[in-house]
Amino acid sequence: MPRRKVLEDELKSLMGDIMRLGEKVNQAMLDAIEALKKRDIAEAERIIAADKEINALRFEIERTALVVIATQQPLAHDLRILASILDIAGELERMGDYAKGVAKINILMGDKPLLKPLIDLPRMVEIATNMLKDALTAFSNDDAEAARSIPQRDDEVDALYNQIYRELITFMIQDPKTIDQANYLLWAAHNVERLADRVTNICERTVFDATGEIVELA
Amino acid sequence: MPTESVYAHVNLESNYRRRKILNAVMLSLTGLTVLVAVVPLVWITVYVVIKGGKYINWALFARLPAPMGAPGGGVLHAIEGTAVMVTLASVIAIPLALLGAFYLLARPNTSLAHGLRFSTDMLAGTPSIVIGLFGYAVIVVVQKHFSAFAGGIVLAIIMLPVVLRSAEEMLKLVPAEMREGALALGSPEWHAALKVVLPAAMEGIVTGVMLGIARAVGETAPLLFTALGNDNYEIGKIVRSGIRHHQSVGKILGQIFAQPADALPLTLWKYAQQPYQERVQQAWAVAFVLMLFALGINILARARLAYRRRKLYG
């Protein structure tokens, strides 16, 4: 039987909450892009409303983590886990905001059709959300190796973003009437790009959690 | 594993009743025992107060005995003799006992310490009359006369183990940190013992000393062979005669110790056997005085301790 059952149970439950929060964020981003693709305004509104749940869960995690710190006096690895959980909960909440941002763009675009069928953006989202999923798995497994390698996939996201950027710029130059539409899509892509960037922060936390080293993963 | 509650198998009510009864019985038993212990004590006290109290008068403390059969007179000789011998015994026994106790504390496991402990235990268990005989053989026979000095020495021997072992126990109760605290400040061991450990154990040591003195005051048998008894023992007379003959202080002191002397319990024992009514009455009065003395010592010691405790612990 573990010597610190209460602490370990709390940590396990907090870790579960983080995974749950991560899934919600992931799903929100996927849904937001899907809704954008289908120009489904109602779905976009639902996503914006659902962001409140994400925020609430983040604060719930923070509160619990603070109580555990105050009552259990964690040290060493336990302390690093809790510090990381606090940090990652914040990161995930911000990622949720990016999903909300995409949904807002969808609403702002109103009844105008898409400039072109979305191809690169869904691919970008797929990579970014997979990165997030893998990063959280690495975090829950205390897997520094995996955490170190995940940020490399951000290069693909960046490459896709650049491609979308160039494509949309081309649209704008060819036909200034498309500037509004193109700009909206650029924002959407930017939100996805930022989400992938923040995955790197989670990976850095994971390395700290596992090894105690504070690293910059480029 | 049984799933039923333990309460399915017991009768709480009868269990509680049984326990209460048992408790009441045991409590009454202890109360009874206390009564059995207290009754003789009260009885003796009341008896002595009634029998002796009425013969207490000023002369008893101020006069030497009247001639056999004559009324009046007192036991000044015995009071002074007791005072002289117990003082001598205390002066010898208490410092020795304390030094011995400190040795036992500092070096508890040396063979000397074991020997000391064993011999004090033996001494404490030796009948006092045997110690009196020893005093007779070693002092009286050698000096060729009975004396207050010989009496004081045997009383010191009797006091020594009582004070030593109680002092040792009390010193042991002083937290080791107290002594170490002094040593950690660079205090030599004797200094730490004298300045820190002894004051800390003072309460208990004083109690032990009082017990020792009470023991010495109450001894009769060993004085039979050493101090013998002396109806004319009077310090005032010795001092006055000394001054008249221009003797030195040392010489006068020597006189006080060189003479045979009486003591309260010794007087009690002798008077109680005499056929004269006045003497028997005085024996009761002496018994009363001895009791008062014991009481006085106790009250004094307790008052002192209470004062000290207030000073130390606020």
Added chain:
Amino acid sequence: MQPETAVVKVSAGAQPAAAEADTKMLINGVSVYYKAFRAIKEIDLPVYENRVTAFIGPSGCGKSTLLRSLNRMNDLIPGARLEGEVLLDGENIYAPGQDVVDIRRRVGMVFQRPNPFPMSVYDNVAFGLRLLGLRKKSVMDEIVERSLRAAALWEHVKDNLGQSGMALSGGQQQRLCIARAIAVEPEVILMDEPTSALDPVATLTIEDLIQTLKEKFTIVIVTHNMQQAARVSDFTAFLSMDDDRAGYLVEYGPTMELFTNPRKKLTEDYITGRFG
């Protein structure tokens, strides 16, 4: 391809001055025996000047024994013997010809249970000064006041220096003992679980005091309370017990490092409460 990583040591910034401190004492291959039993074995440790060094470890791991070897308090225990050397300013305090009284003057001690002497507050603090041969009343008064101030006790006792030291509360008694120890201006102060007999508020007062005391003194503290070690110390040594019950040094390092990222598994298990 491995990504480039910039490694920043967690605690390096937390203890900027730690590395710059001079070595005040050096424990060099020290083993202590009680008759045939080896209580601690082959311990090597530095004690840095004007820093707080904490010894932690499970009961019976020899941390008190190690502490007491720093001012030769173990000498008092019959059959105790030390191998190795303990250097104070580079000199072995166990070398023949060293005066134990002088060593204890230079390396003072505060004990687990507050142990004020059965005398007045003033006399408690003056005890060590009188031992040194100080006779001048005016100087004595001044040092007593200074020491009581340094121990954060002056305000409580200044109006009644004649009251008995034993009449003070537990926390005040311990501060009196600290005042008594610092009155003789030692260079190092050893503290053997100084707050284990105190309530939480008195404990925090003593901990605060330790922080101000380290400006003038080098402090070595044994504590059962890991949070306390984390709060008050700059360096921590973790000791544990071997199969033969001899205490040995598991890990030593800057406190913040030891408590956030210990190098040894055993240390981690101990400080997170999973062993010991």
